[in-house]
Amino acid sequence: MTPFKWYRVTALARKDARELLRNPGAIVPAVLMIFASLFPLFLVIFFVPMIVGKTLEQSGEFSEEALNAMSRMPELAGLSGNALIQTFLFHQFSLLLLLVPIVSATTLATHAVIGEKQSKSLEPLLATPISTLELLAAKTLTPFVFALGLTWVAVVLEVMGTIAIGEAGVWRAILGARLFILFGVLGPLVVLASLEVSVITSSRASDPRSAQQLTALLILPVTAVFVAQLLGLVIVGPAALLLGALACVIFNAVLAWVGVRVFQRETILTRWH
């Protein structure tokens, strides 16, 4: 077996990074997703109260849900009034930020793989000493770094927004284990799963959009949990997130097994059209 060489992975990943930066069709949807996922949060906790002229506490919105959540969310301890409701809502809506890694990884990876198909550059690429494992690693490395970077940018923007417009003490309350598990553990795993699904679907699709339609299915579980949270059916705390991360690890392992089989030199050359 050919030894795995990082210089080949980084050579191709650098090329992909340069190509992605010159491809607005790949970058713009990923960047827009940051704002799309932050907008509902700031709409509910800042713009709506500003428009109606009442704080969330004064209008009675989410007060009951926030109080009910106190027993199951240790971060809410010691908070009251508007700060309690804002912190509760930040926790609820932060789950939406998981859409950033999914959407950005999907758009970036499909362009990285299908771009090679469309430019007919896979065959000359495979004619180099690069192994299929190195190729797979290179094709996921750049989108992984970009998608995770964009996710963390979204988190930083969320926290900065909280500091800027939230009640005193709110930002300290949200900087805890939950946020770390959500974006430090689950986030990278979600990015990886999105990338693997994108690579697998890209192998069968001839244009990025059709591949993205399939990988968009990954959005469904996140939105389902988000809606269930809003309805008060579940509270997604650190333990639930760790469980989700474990499920994601298993899902990733299955996807990697499938991905390695799809990414065979002969399969790419003879079946990828």
Place this chain on the structure above:
Amino acid sequence: MAAALLVADRLSRMFDERVAVRDVSLSVNAGEIVTLLGPNGAGKTTTMRMLAGLILPTAGRISIDGIELTAGTAARARANVGLLTEAPGLWERLSVHFNLLTYARLQGVADPAASVREALTHVDLLDRASEIAGKLSKGLKQRVAIARALLHKPRALLLDEPTSGLDPASARHVRDLILGLRSEGRAILVTTHNLGEAEELSDRIAVLKTDLLAFDTPAGLRGARARGSRVIIELEGGGRREFAIAATGEIPEIVARLVAEGARIMRVTPDQRSLEDAYLELVGAER
């Protein structure tokens, strides 16, 4: 005799139940151009891919610059051969230089930037290095793709339809480039549908239609398929005689016999068949 840098020995390749290539044996020596001819679907690209170490044969043996091709040696074998694919396959948003630099890095050459300069100089495109690949003409893209195949200085080159779709001037440029590469002692295997080009470039020609139908010099191919060839003898006074011959060596005897019979011969024209005739007869195509 020059060393054979590319050797295919009783090569076969199946895709599921379909036989793409069967029992093909050929070799390309250093400083030699061999052209692979055959109709669409004859197995030319499959043969090229096997000789490039991209796919493994189902049966048979391949040697690439002294390396026996196996699953374990394929990466090393690929490093010893340069492949020009049918489509240039450049990254169109990137510059010519960055395209080649990435490939030089993938090939693991010691000084990638110097290799890029050298390869671009080889194809006379050093002054276009900073241009975006997507903005080049098809002929220039093809030359960049040839430069890409030369980055790691392979002694064996595989060129899949190098002049396909090019205008006559660009095609001429690419053919001159190929002839120049031969003079450097490289072993070059070319596929083409252009029989004139095959005749101009080739030291030997292999005709493939799943099986290897012939493997000979262009003259040998014409001669070997000369059964039914004729010689036309024009006589004084406008007379004309035609004789079927098996080989051009029979012509002096025919002439001597006619002269002995008292004929006055004005012109002797061997009705030598073209490479196209020989090729079409081999592949069994209708004209």
